Amino acid sequence: MTMKLRAALLEAITSLNRTGTAPTAGLRSHSTLAPASRAMAFTRAMSRSSPPLSGALPGTAAAASWPTANGPRAVPATIKVTGTFDGGMKRFYGTGGQDEDQGSIFELAAG
Numbered sequence: 371m372t373m374k375l376r377a378a379l380l381e382a383i384t385s386l387n388r389t390g391t392a393p394t395a396g397l398r399s400h401s402t403l404a405p406a407s408r409a410m411a412f413t414r415a416m417s418r419s420s421p422p423l424s425g426a427l428p429g430t431a432a433a434a435s436w437p438t439a440n441g442p443r444a445v446p447a448t449i450k451v452t453g454t455f456d457g458g459m460k461r462f463y464g465t466g467g468q469d470e471d472q473g474s475i476f477e478l479a480a481g
Contacts, residue, residue, distance in 0.1 A: 445475045452479040 440459035449455075449462075455476075466472030 448473045448477050449475065450477045450479070 437459065439461040441461070443457075443460040443462050444465045445462050446465045462475050464472055464475055
């Protein structure tokens with residue numbers, strides 16, 4: 371980025387913070403600055419008109435609780451799944467330790 375462009379961007383940001391509009395005078399081509407200026411102006415306008423987010427948004431349901439596992443299940447070899455699979459609410463874990471070449475716990479068929 372050239373020093374002239376950097377100075378113009380700094381001037382535009384300073385002006386935007388002060389007035390809400392970005393100057394384009396003095397720029398050879400304001401096409402580089404205009405999209406960024408519009409985005410900054412939009413962000414600034416939204417921050418003034420929107421209440422700060424805290425907790426759930428109005429009109430949204432509370433988060434559902436995560437179901438509790440029905441016990442663990444060790445998996446010494448990859449389980450090949452075709453069609454549907456009911457895991458019975460078990461928590462599946464591999465028994466290969468931390469080896470890099472340990473296989474996948476599940477292998478899902480195409481489709």
